[in-house]
Amino acid sequence: MIYVIALILGVLFGFALNxxxxxxxxxxxxxxRLTDMAVLKxxxxxxxxxxxxxxxxxxMGLITFxxxxxxxxxxxxxxGLLFGVGMAMAGFxxxxxxxxxxxxxxxxxxxxxxxxxTGAVIWGLTYQSVFPKISAIxxxxxxxxxxxxxINPYLAVFVFALMALVLFYLIDRMGMHRKEKKG
Amino acid sequence: xNWLMKQIRKEEWSPYAxxxxxxxxGILTVVLAHxxxxxxxxxxxxxxxxxxxxxxxxxxxxxxxxxxxxxxVVLLVGIFFGGMLGSFSxxxxxxxxxxxEQWKTAYGKQxxxxxxxxxxxxxxxxxxxxxxxxxxxxxxxxGGMLLAPAAFLFIxxxxxxxxxxxLIVYGKKY
Numbered sequence: 001m002i003y004v005i006a007l008i009l010g011v012l013f014g015f016a017l018n019x020x021x022x023x024x025x026x027x028x029x030x031x032x033r034l035t036d037m038a039v040l041k042x043x044x045x046x047x048x049x050x051x052x053x054x055x056x057x058x059x060m061g062l063i064t065f066x067x068x069x070x071x072x073x074x075x076x077x078x079x080g081l082l083f084g085v086g087m088a089m090a091g092f093x094x095x096x097x098x099x100x101x102x103x104x105x106x107x108x109x110x111x112x113x114x115x116x117x118t119g120a121v122i123w124g125l126t127y128q129s130v131f132p133k134i135s136a137i138x139x140x141x142x143x144x145x146x147x148x149x150x151i152n153p154y155l156a157v158f159v160f161a162l163m164a165l166v167l168f169y170l171i172d173r174m175g176m177h178r179k180e181k182k183g
Numbered sequence: 184x185n186w187l188m189k190q191i192r193k194e195e196w197s198p199y200a201x202x203x204x205x206x207x208x209g210i211l212t213v214v215l216a217h218x219x220x221x222x223x224x225x226x227x228x229x230x231x232x233x234x235x236x237x238x239x240x241x242x243x244x245x246x247x248x249x250x251x252x253x254x255x256v257v258l259l260v261g262i263f264f265g266g267m268l269g270s271f272s273x274x275x276x277x278x279x280x281x282x283x284e285q286w287k288t289a290y291g292k293q294x295x296x297x298x299x300x301x302x303x304x305x306x307x308x309x310x311x312x313x314x315x316x317x318x319x320x321x322x323x324x325x326g327g328m329l330l331a332p333a334a335f336l337f338i339x340x341x342x343x344x345x346x347x348x349x350l351i352v353y354g355k356k357y
Contacts, residue, residue: 003257005216010261011268012208013220013320018269019193020201025283032342032349033357041198042205043324049206050328054213066218069317069326071333076322079315080340083308087319087341088348090304091286094222094312095320097305098259099266104278111298115305116223120230122306123313124243134314145330156330168199 014099023100023108025091032088034178037171044164051157059153065144073138075131194273209328218254219329221321222262223312225255255321289352315340 030036101109231250270276326334
């Protein structure tokens with residue numbers, strides 16, 4: 001049953017990535033060039049919508065959170081730094097590459113997916129000499145900000161949503177993004 | 184109804200509309216599957232089949248991310264068909280080996296070059312996801328929607344180095 005649910009969730013996820021345009025090289029790289037802010041808008045909107053859904057459901061006792069991604073400051077940050085290099089170079093990440101492969105893009109399907117598999121094999125082979133060390137530094141465990149900082153979860157969600165709205169306003173109304181150069 | 188179908192069939196939605204859809208999917212994932220979205224994890228499970236052939240007693244391929252068809256692997260299959268469904272809905276499905284015009288202005292028009300760089304990029308991205316504990320889906324989005332600090336550290340790192348990398352690749356054209 002969990003596989004059927006996973007399949008449906010995956011289809012919806014891939015569909016959303018396709019419709020947001022994130023399966024295209026230029027959409028990703030132009031976010032890093034700050035000439036197209038769609039990736040940021042898409043991600044921030046999704047985060048706000050989900051947290052407005054799941055935090056009240058948890059407070060009402062209707063759900064518990066699944067395992068929260070672990071916070072180990074140096075590893076999360078170093079991983080992100082390396083990730084950005086590959087993502088800006090290739091213009092994809094694992095999720096958008098798989099959805100793009102479904103659109104008939106053989107460059108995503110063949111070298112892209114082979115690259116992920118190769119990267120995962122190398123990671124597995126080096127895991128024991130890298131992960132225990134890096135994840136031991138400043139490790140806060142599977143924590144969320146409201147619990148860590150002991151603030152009201154609704155307040156945290158409200159502040160985050162407000163920050164997102166201000167960001168959208170600055171981008172769309174104030175034009176705080178770079179213009180693509182002509183020619 | 185016609186209006187709605189027309190909106191759905193558009194090749195590209197407003198990022199806000201697509202973001203709302205992803206946000207709802209995020210809620211459904213937590214409620215229905217008691218799990219999170221993700222993409223790099225599925226590759227780690229699949230890589231286990233290769234990894235175990237290279238290093239049969241490796242802890243990672245046996246215990247941490249075992250070579251098995253798991254929830255993240257099925258999710259990957261779904262993402263593939265979701266992308267396909269999206270492209271069918273807008274009539275943009277097409278088998279092709281080189282996708283982007285902008286890519287050509289940045290790197291040149293040779294297909295082999297793109298294939299090589301996507302392979303190298305894939306290795307970097309997946310290895311980095313291993314260090315960070317997830318990728319854009321499994322950590323940035325899934326962690327962020329639960330307000331996990333890990334996600335925001337990852338996003339900060341990703342944007343900082345992504346911007347610098349784009350600056351180097353594009354040079355004067357940045």
